[in-house]
Amino acid sequence: MAINTQPIVRLKNVCKSYGDTQILKNINLELEAGKFYTLLGPSGCGKTTILRTIAGFTDVTTGDVEFDGQVVNDLPANQRQVNTVFQDYALFPHLNVAENVAFGLKLNKLSKTEIDKRVSEALAMVQLADFGDREISELSGGQQQRVAIARALVMRPKVLLLDEPLSALDAKLRKDMQYELRELQQSLGITFLFVTHDQEEALAMSDEIFVMRAGEILQGGSPVDIYDEPINHFVANFIGESNIIPGKMLQDFQVEFVGKSFECADAGIPPNEAVEVVLRPEDLDIVAAAQGKLVVTVDSQLFRGNYFEIVAYDTDGNEWLVHSTNPADEGEPIGLTFDPQDIHVMRLNETEAAFDARLEKYEDD
Numbered sequence: 001m002a003i004n005t006q007p008i009v010r011l012k013n014v015c016k017s018y019g020d021t022q023i024l025k026n027i028n029l030e031l032e033a034g035k036f037y038t039l040l041g042p043s044g045c046g047k048t049t050i051l052r053t054i055a056g057f058t059d060v061t062t063g064d065v066e067f068d069g070q071v072v073n074d075l076p077a078n079q080r081q082v083n084t085v086f087q088d089y090a091l092f093p094h095l096n097v098a099e100n101v102a103f104g105l106k107l108n109k110l111s112k113t114e115i116d117k118r119v120s121e122a123l124a125m126v127q128l129a130d131f132g133d134r135e136i137s138e139l140s141g142g143q144q145q146r147v148a149i150a151r152a153l154v155m156r157p158k159v160l161l162l163d164e165p166l167s168a169l170d171a172k173l174r175k176d177m178q179y180e181l182r183e184l185q186q187s188l189g190i191t192f193l194f195v196t197h198d199q200e201e202a203l204a205m206s207d208e209i210f211v212m213r214a215g216e217i218l219q220g221g222s223p224v225d226i227y228d229e230p231i232n233h234f235v236a237n238f239i240g241e242s243n244i245i246p247g248k249m250l251q252d253f254q255v256e257f258v259g260k261s262f263e264c265a266d267a268g269i270p271p272n273e274a275v276e277v278v279l280r281p282e283d284l285d286i287v288a289a290a291q292g293k294l295v296v297t298v299d300s301q302l303f304r305g306n307y308f309e310i311v312a313y314d315t316d317g318n319e320w321l322v323h324s325t326n327p328a329d330e331g332e333p334i335g336l337t338f339d340p341q342d343i344h345v346m347r348l349n350e351t352e353a354a355f356d357a358r359l360e361k362y363e364d365d
């Protein structure tokens with residue numbers, strides 16, 4: 001039997017402009033059934049605009065939005081099999097919980113019996129089975145958020161769009177809701193497209209992340225791939241914490257930075273090319289200065305609960321962030337060691353396509 005691998009949603013070369021301002025620049029993405037996707041990027045980069053083009057609230061200027069292989073550019077929002085959970089939940093304060101959830105079904109003129117059944121099911125999915133009669137004002141922020149999700153799920157969408165739904169919650173509740181949302185997505189098997197500017201949230205929740213900047217998707221991939229193999233300075237900096245140091249490729253398996261030559265994984269980059277080297281703070285070990293591959297001087301440190309975050313500088317003036325279980329002496333030199341495999345070398349200004357081709361080649365070799 002042939003397996004249907006056609007994406008549920010595909011954006012093909014989508015551009016969106018308001019007047020002379022281009023907001024989305026040639027967006028290409030595919031969403032498969034049953035996966036948790038995240039659009040991640042700084043404020044104003046176009047995340048909400050992408051959701052709106054999929055939901056049908058915003059027309060594309062050029063390009064196509066496809067559902068199940070059919071172009072839906074002209075299909076009105078209410079005929080697309082998607083629902084959106086908004087940042088502010090957009091619940092109706094004068095309706096109780098069950099009435100809020102029933103709203104869309106009533107508009108679609110379903111029978112009372114069918115509406116009651118589907119509302120109960122949707123409230124049970126978000127663990128609010130006994131809350132149907134409550135007023136919205138009697139709910140916590142997290143509970144309101146779940147009502148908003150139930151109201152979207154009750155319409156049985158193929159894709160649920162979530163626009164920063166956790167941003168109004170305090171840190172603890174936000175973490176709990178991250179687990180809940182992820183579990184809900186997995187148990188329902190619906191495709192979620194989630195928007196956040198919080199990289200930790202994106203890493204924790206997603207099957208796949210699209211990292212955006214200024215109207216473009218810079219890199220798409222699994223959290224592990226994007227963390228370990230960022231395509232460029234922006235992605236490396238935006239995802240997790242990194243030391244990004246200027247360097248030069250010397251030959252296969254050898255890269256130079258801070259005036260020294262280091263063994264590295266083969267990156268498929270020609271000799272003498274200027275590069276940037278990424279080393280994550282947790283991949284650095286502190287040793288005595290004489291034993292270090294590099295010597296840096298400790299500038300300051302913060303206790304982060306389960307580790308010390310140490311800021312140090314090398315002789316070229318590059319800042320180094322190091323995570324260590326032990327404190328260091330401020331003003332003193334320390335040695336740093338690291339595994340060659342933990343050095344990630346990036347070309348300057350490489351496109352994602354060129355990066356993928358290079359990665360594929362050196363992984364095959």
Ligand SMILES: Nc1ncnc2c1ncn2[C@@H]1O[C@H](COP(=O)(O)OP(=O)(O)OP(=O)(O)O)[C@@H](O)[C@H]1O
Nearest residue numbers: 018023041042043044045046047048049050196197
């Ligand atoms: N209707 C509109 N008219 C003109 N400009 C718009 C309109 N809607 C959005 N924009 C602009 O498009 C850009 C992208 O906005 P968008 O809301 O998609 O960003 P975002 O990544 O979701 O940001 P945030 O994280 O702050 O919500 C912004 O510069 C915004 O000002």
